[in-house]
Amino acid sequence: MKSSDRPLSEAYDVALLDLDGVVYVGHRPVPAAAESLAKARAAGQRLAFVTNNASRTPNAVAALLTTVGVPASPEDVVTSSQAAARLLSERLPAGSKVLVVGGMGLRQALYARGLRPVSTASERPAAVVQGFDPNLSYGLIAEGSKAVAAGALFVGSNGDFTIPGADGVPRPGNGSLLQVIRTATGVAPIVTGKPERPLHHESIIRTGAERPLVVGDRLDTDIEGAHNGGADSLLVFTGVTDPLAALTAGPSHRPSYLAADLGGLLVPHPEVREDGGGYACVGWTARWDGDQIVLTGEGDPYDGLRALAAAAWRADAPSPPEAVKGALERLGL
The missing domain is CATH 3.40.50.1000 (HAD superfamily/HAD-like)
Incomplete structure (x- = not known):
């Protein structure tokens, strides 16, 4: 897990955004996505919409984005x-x-x-x-x-x-x-599409990004694609990936940041620090006890999830679901 003392919209010059499951689901907008992206733009972050979908033209993708409340031009769209x-x-x-x-x-x-x-x-x-x-x-x-x-x-x-x-x-x-x-x-x-490098390379060329942030909902395309391209990533839970899948992911599927939705672009992300053999984030601490992780504390459940992720990701081998389920249930996620 990485931390940022500034909102991600200020720390990264370009957000490379997946579409389905992040901005919209089908043709329905993800709640608060349009508002969050408008605020990220107002903070100076440029937005690029990166899709594996080869059937739609950039014009068609931009039109769909506009209908769900996210104004976009064809130049904002990068396709496989x-x-x-x-x-x-x-x-x-x-x-x-x-x-x-x-x-x-x-x-x-x-x-x-x-x-x-x-x-x-x-x-x-x-x-x-x-x-x-x-x-x-x-x-x-x-x-x-x-x-x-x-x-x-x-x-x-x-x-x-x-x-x-x-x-x-x-x-x-x-x-x-x-x-x-x-x-x-x-x-x-x-x-050429995610998670392979050509689409990430195309995104960097088209946007001129110097410090890009990949934003997505899928571990095997968005997050692995960021890993392959050497970029930081934000995983949001508005699409196909749930917290359990994130916690049990292997190294190439582990994001830099976690957030409920695109509102995660607008806030700082607190540090997770090692604490007496455990991992602490704000009011939560996660530590291994035998073959399970025990989570103690209180506060924002996503701070707890960050602590839990740091503990689950301490080794290259994925943690088994049984090791994290009890702690995850405590967060209500």
Whole structure:
């Protein structure tokens, strides 16, 4: 755990924000997200909205953000499609043909980088790029497979195996769909989205961030992506990750800061210090007693969670759920 004696909106020049589960869920705004982001902007922090979703264009993402109360322009949006297009433009000559197994977001990103999107293997593309599209057809996947088998470079916009469903049941994501071409050809794709470094690199280039803070709700994409990019991170609990999952995370999935929601950008984050074999944060102390962590004290439950996290993360090996559940129940989180 890190500490900050200033609000994070003042300590970091750019917040690299995940979208679904952080700013909105589906098309519904996360409570207080718009207000918190407006205050962060007023404090001088720049905001960038970073998404693994390759199906939407930056214009579409900006429009959705605006409808949930967060004014945004296309220039504020960084997508995995843009990261994929940059990687391809750095490896291929200008004007090269790229077979697109995906939607308009990918096509626009390729055009912007001087590449030529195509749809059939008969055009002998130099590369195949695949991104999520809910209307993806078998025929287009088959064309991509044919081109990869013929030697085309294979790039995937992101490797998320699932995406949230409107009914709460996960749906297959691009990572699952990538396995079709991978299985058919034996060729593994280069993945550019979170948690891989290309999307983080794209975000830094587009924002010019000198001290970025990654803000997200997923350990395996947002927090691991920050870890891979060497950036600090803030985990919020408005999306898929709950406190138990955070406490039992391995090293690459451990955030720098914890907060209930985006209001965590607006406040200082107190120090967790070692205290007589335990870990103390404001009014709470967490210490190991045999194979369990015991939490004592009172005050803000998130200060208790910080102390508990420091104890749970004392070793590289993830703590077992049984070691932290009792202490976590005491916080009411």
